[in-house]
Amino acid sequence: MLRQNYRSHADAGFTLIELLVVIVMIGVVAAIAAPSWASFLNRQRMNTVRNDLIGVLRNAQDDAEARQQSRRVSLSSTNLSVTVQNGSASTPGGITTSLGSGNTGKLRMTAASTSLVFDPSGRVNVTPPFTIKITHADNPSSSAQSCVIVTTLLGGLKPANNEMCNTFNPNFRDLTE
Numbered sequence: 325m326l327r328q329n330y331r332s333h334a335d336a337g338f339t340l341i342e343l344l345v346v347i348v349m350i351g352v353v354a355a356i357a358a359p360s361w362a363s364f365l366n367r368q369r370m371n372t373v374r375n376d377l378i379g380v381l382r383n384a385q386d387d388a389e390a391r392q393q394s395r396r397v398s399l400s401s402t403n404l405s406v407t408v409q410n411g412s413a414s415t416p417g418g419i420t421t422s423l424g425s426g427n428t429g430k431l432r433m434t435a436a437s438t439s440l441v442f443d444p445s446g447r448v449n450v451t452p453p454f455t456i457k458i459t460h461a462d463n464p465s466s467s468a469q470s471c472v473i474v475t476t477l478l479g480g481l482k483p484a485n486n487e488m489c490n491t492f493n494p495n496f497r498d499l500t501e
Contacts, residue, residue, distance in 0.1 A: 431458055
């Protein structure tokens with residue numbers, strides 16, 4: 325009886341080969357999943373910056389209408405920030421907002437102009453569609469991008485992703501929204 329109990333304890337556990345097989349399998353799964361995880365994080369960062377940018381633009385537009393004064397929104401690609409200033413001319417001061425809560429990695433923001441102005445009625449001074457793109461700095465030509473499109477002279481804002489940033493058609497109406 326004592327010998328039989330001893331044998332059952334000796335057979336318990338894993339062999340070194342079994343442990344190595346499990347470690348190799350975990351390594352293979354991690355190698356397959358890592359690029360997908362990295363691209364997922366980049367998309368999330370781009371969407372966070374885009375959503376913050378839309379919030380700042382809408383607040384500047386609302387503030388211009390409420391105070392009946394122009395608001396200039398200056399875009400900074402180097403540190404992903406936006407500065408809202410009083411008036412249509414570039415003046416010192418203003419309120420600067422960092423986009424993406426500082427967790428932006430290597431993202432950059434590009435647009436045809438470094439600023440836009442909301443007049444006292446909330447209209448913009450740029451010709452629509454005006455696109456502000458958020459891309460990864462290491463691969464700016466990648467299809468993975470996020471953007472804010474100023475769709476009308478009245479200052480309509482539309483968030484978009486990927487190819488829609490390059491091919492926005494103001495006459496197309498998406499009925500699924």
